[in-house]
Amino acid sequence: MRRKAGIIQIIKEIINGIKKQTVDLLFPRRCPLCDDVLPVFEISQEGACICPECKKKLKIVKEPVCKKCGKPLERERAEYCLDCVKKRHVFVQGKAVFEYCGDLQQSLYRFKYANRREYADFYAAEAAKRYEKWIKQHNIQVIVPIPLYKKKQKKRGYNQAEVFAKALGEKVGIPVCTDLLTREKNTIPQKELNETERKNNLKNAFKITKNIVQLSYILLVDDIYTTGSTIDAAATVLREAGCKYIYFICVSIGRGF
Numbered sequence: 709m710r711r712k713a714g715i716i717q718i719i720k721e722i723i724n725g726i727k728k729q730t731v732d733l734l735f736p737r738r739c740p741l742c743d744d745v746l747p748v749f750e751i752s753q754e755g756a757c758i759c760p761e762c763k764k765k766l767k768i769v770k771e772p773v774c775k776k777c778g779k780p781l782e783r784e785r786a787e788y789c790l791d792c793v794k795k796r797h798v799f800v801q802g803k804a805v806f807e808y809c810g811d812l813q814q815s816l817y818r819f820k821y822a823n824r825r826e827y828a829d830f831y832a833a834e835a836a837k838r839y840e841k842w843i844k845q846h847n848i849q850v851i852v853p854i855p856l857y858k859k860k861q862k863k864r865g866y867n868q869a870e871v872f873a874k875a876l877g878e879k880v881g882i883p884v885c886t887d888l889l890t891r892e893k894n895t896i897p898q899k900e901l902n903e904t905e906r907k908n909n910l911k912n913a914f915k916i917t918k919n920i921v922q923l924s925y926i927l928l929v930d931d932i933y934t935t936g937s938t939i940d941a942a943a944t945v946l947r948e949a950g951c952k953y954i955y956f957i958c959v960s961i962g963r964g965f
């Protein structure tokens with residue numbers, strides 16, 4: 709009897725393997741860095757795939773980093789980046805996976821605008837590898853992606869932060885809530901503005917759509933962290949609604965001083 713069950717299990721595994729390879733053949737996976745199609749048999753089981761050459765080029769965020777926003781720092785002994793020394797953030801702490809430089813910039817551009825949603829698997833696998841422990845230490849109850857303005861999302865077809873959040877949630881086993889926070893304003897891209905304009909641009913940009921009294925620990929998720937104004941604006945409405953501890957993870961971040 710036990711032997712029979714064992715054989716059935718083996719057959720099931722073989723069928724699943726074939727199914728996965730068929731999907732990979734029909735929808736070839738691309739390297740998140742150079743965008744070349746990856747050979748099917750080189751793809752690892754978690755789908756966290758990248759060409760070996762590209763992997764060497766990636767710049768992973770490493771210590772020393774700012775204790776607040778997670779930016780890699782030039783000065784060995786500094787605790788915070790100059791930005792975090794000057795500014796009081798609403799979030800408690802944040803982490804980022806890659807440095808925003810080199811080919812990763814184009815990778816994120818394609819992820820956001822060219823429908824390369826599959827890259828999320830790789831980004832999330834790297835994020836989970838580095839920060840799963842940190843996420844669990846901070847008792848994160850739910851992962852919330854930074855929302856896009858509804859019309860913008862309709863036009864683009866998806867929200868890249870949401871795609872990343874779902875991939876990460878699956879890897880670390882934490883629920884993702886995509887309808888808790890909405891974007892009420894079609895804001896101008898932050899990179900085109902100075903710090904004061906950024907703040908005004910984001911005023912009343914986000915709204916809470918649910919009762920969140922039972923949530924004390926939320927992880928916000930976005931693709932790129934620059935000055936933190938977006939994360940702070942989202943964290944502000946979450947705080948006002950009663951959530952005390954807001955953390956974030958971004959796919960990438962610039963260097964700090």
Ligand SMILES: [Zn+2]
Nearest residue numbers: 739742759762
């Ligand atoms: Zn590559």
Ligand SMILES: [Zn+2]
Nearest residue numbers: 774777789792
């Ligand atoms: Zn900082």
